[in-house]
Amino acid sequence: MSKSREIKSTDGRKNNSRKKTIPKLSLPEKERSNKPRLNTAKKNRKKLYAKKAIKNVFGSEVNAFESLAKKAEEGSYNHMKLLLDFAYGEEKETNQNKVQAPTINFFGDSIEGKKVKDRIIDVTPNKEDE
Secondary structure: OOOOOOOOOOOOOOOOOOOOOOOOOOOOOOOOOOOOOOOHHHHHHHHHHHHHHHHHHHOOHHHHHHHHHHHHHHOOHHHHHHHHHHHHOOOOOOOOOOOOOOOOOOOOOOHHHHHHHHHOOOOOOOOOOO
């Protein structure tokens, strides 16, 4: 086919040409530096994949834990720790540094209130002074 003479590369204006197509880039081989957020659907999918892999490799979850126990018995500290964490739960550090805000007592029965009351001089006239 011959090129049409009616189609021009520009429309006549200075420095105005057609937009060039954006070339498709190949996927990077390295891991991304800014990974997308892991949402709940992806977390659930990971759990399902892990359970499916356990069933395919070990036959059942019980067999997987038994092989984990065998590795722990051989002396692997990491396997032992993992097994005990699954069995008894991970130790969660409790937050002992709770900040207690000062309480303001408006009724005046605190120690400071009593000290202030002792220093107050009563200037109201008594009936006896009249």
